[in-house]
Amino acid sequence: MSDTTLWLTILGAGLCTWLLRLSFIELWQWMRVPPLLHRALRYVPPAVLAALVVPALARSGGSIDLSPDNLRLVAGIVAAVVAWFSRSVLLTLAAGMGMLWLLQTVT
């Protein structure tokens, strides 16, 4: 890819991302949001966040791997327990990264 094309791609990606962020904040006053959509939006955070987290843990090397050989899954489960009880980013990061490094060292 040429230098100019790369610059244009970066700028295009930025514009696209900003317009997605701006979309409904700007459109809100022109369109009435149906009650069903309003209701659905309440489930955006758990659905999106879970869809970002779980594939990152449950998949390894391009396929689903639920065995203990999947170190990220094991470390992720430990981190999930810590996250559930502590709700602390620092403790969860320490538990998850620490566990992964430990497992990578011993296996």
Add this chain to the structure above:
Amino acid sequence: MSSRREQFGAGVAAVAPMLPGVAPFGVIAGLTAVGTGLSAAQAMAMSLVIFAGASQLATLQLVADGAMPAIILLTVFTINLRFSMYSASLAPHFQHLGRRWRLPLAYVLVDQNYALGIHHYRQGKPGAAEFGHWFFLGAGITLWLTWQAATAVGVFMGASVPRDWSLDFAIPLVFMVLLVPTLQDRPHIAAAVTGSVVATLAADMPLHLGIVTGALCGIAAGVWFEYRAEAS
């Protein structure tokens, strides 16, 4: 006036514990960009212009694979579709603001300050309805500064960090802590379980459509569980 400063300060304080999860991600975005062959200016421009980690990393992967710009833009659009959902969710709280506020607020909208901001508004904290955008801005600017600084560190460290540090694993860990407080009742849990199962099964879909597909199925499951609970 003090209410605005309090809101801004509360936003900064709320997001501070998340920064150790954001910073490694930003470092990786910088490192990977330079590793892919981008100049330091292009690597920094990605974080300045796009300011969305997952889509930045996907862009780099596609550039490395020699994908067409149109495919890269479609991928970015797909991965960042969730921002339009965040946008709709926050929109009612931003309607008393002018464009001068709305345009820059949209620019700093990311996963972390969305989750914190919407929680802040829904709790109905004193001053939130009127000045909650200062809370959102405080969290957003802090995240933005951290992201740019972390990217710069990654760019200037070059490729000297060993790959087996697995710093990218910090990303799901941060999302995990954001996920926990959203699991407040059965419909929300159903949304999360459905979203994770579908996204995991659909991860082979082209153009990273797996995350969006999982999210939409999860939302549908949440609504369905809510209707079912009302009907019974």
